[in-house]
Amino acid sequence: MALQSGKKLPMFIGHIWSKQKSRWTLLGLRLLAFLAAAAATLVMVLNKQTKTFVVATIGTTPVNLTLTAKFHHTPAFVFFAIANGLVSIHNLVMIMVDLLGSKFDYKGFRFPMIASLDMLNLALVSGGANAAAFMAELGKNGNSHARWDKICDKFGAYCDRGAGALIASFLALALMLLISFLSILNHKLVNSSSHNSHNNIIALPN
Numbered sequence: 001m002a003l004q005s006g007k008k009l010p011m012f013i014g015h016i017w018s019k020q021k022s023r024w025t026l027l028g029l030r031l032l033a034f035l036a037a038a039a040a041t042l043v044m045v046l047n048k049q050t051k052t053f054v055v056a057t058i059g060t061t062p063v064n065l066t067l068t069a070k071f072h073h074t075p076a077f078v079f080f081a082i083a084n085g086l087v088s089i090h091n092l093v094m095i096m097v098d099l100l101g102s103k104f105d106y107k108g109f110r111f112p113m114i115a116s117l118d119m120l121n122l123a124l125v126s127g128g129a130n131a132a133a134f135m136a137e138l139g140k141n142g143n144s145h146a147r148w149d150k151i152c153d154k155f156g157a158y159c160d161r162g163a164g165a166l167i168a169s170f171l172a173l174a175l176m177l178l179i180s181f182l183s184i185l186n187h188k189l190v191n192s193s194s195h196n197s198h199n200n201i202i203a204l205p206n
Contacts, residue, residue, distance in 0.1 A: 022182060027098060029179050030091045036172035037088035037125065043165040044081045044132075047071050049158035069151065069158045076131040077162070083128025084169050087176065090121045115183040122176040129169040136162055 048070040056063040071077040094114060139159060142150035152159035 022185065023098065026179060026182050027095060029175055029182070030095050030098075033172050033175035033179060034088050034091040034095070036168045036175060037084040037091065040165045040168035040172060041081050041084040041088060043161055043168065044071050044077060044084070047158060047161045047165065049155045051155065053154075069155045071162075074135055076135040080128040080132035080165070080169065083124045084172065087121045087125045087172060090117060091179075094118075115180070118176065118180040118183045122173070122180050125169060125173050125176055129166065129173050132162075132166055132169070136166060 048068060050066060050068040052064050052066045054062045054064055071081060094117075097114075136159070138148065138150075139162075140150055140152045142148050
């Protein structure tokens with residue numbers, strides 16, 4: 001009985017264990033990211049508020065004006081909804097790929113492709129969340145230099161729901177950052193375990 005590179009065998013077993021642990025950790029994080037991004041998308045898309053204001057008085061008769069605040073009135077909020085929607089779809093697809101096609105590696109192409117897509121979606125949700133945060137700050141405080149009035153004192157419920165969508169989106173952003181890191185680590189782990197499996201030679205006993 002002969003064992004070449006015997007010291008590397010425990011490392012190889014450790015890599016396999018870490019790979020499985022990393023896989024389930026990624027699945028859990030992807031599920032949370034999917035829920036956070038989907039919640040941000042739905043809250044923003046369904047966010048609207050209608051209020052009636054008295055703008056003038058003719059004699060004793062008030063003149064009313066009814067206004068409705070909707071997310072699609074602001075291009076940054078539209079981009080926010082699209083970005084978070086795409087990120088939620090991405091994570092849902094990645095979960096399905098991992099559960100249904102975990103044995104198919106696309107000849108080594110699958111893992112770098114997933115890592116690249118994760119980084120792309122990280123940039124996407126980051127852009128959407130920051131653009132919406134800028135407009136939210138403007139809506140809350142206005143801009144005295146540009147003579148832009150704030151609206152959150154008039155459409156409080158609309159701004160509160162928008163703030164909730166922003167919190168969910170930044171949570172999805174943090175999760176995507178962690179997912180991107182683990183995707184790259186998982187790719188290196190797979191390559192390392194594959195390399196070690198070819199270098200370790202175990203001879204069966206006679």
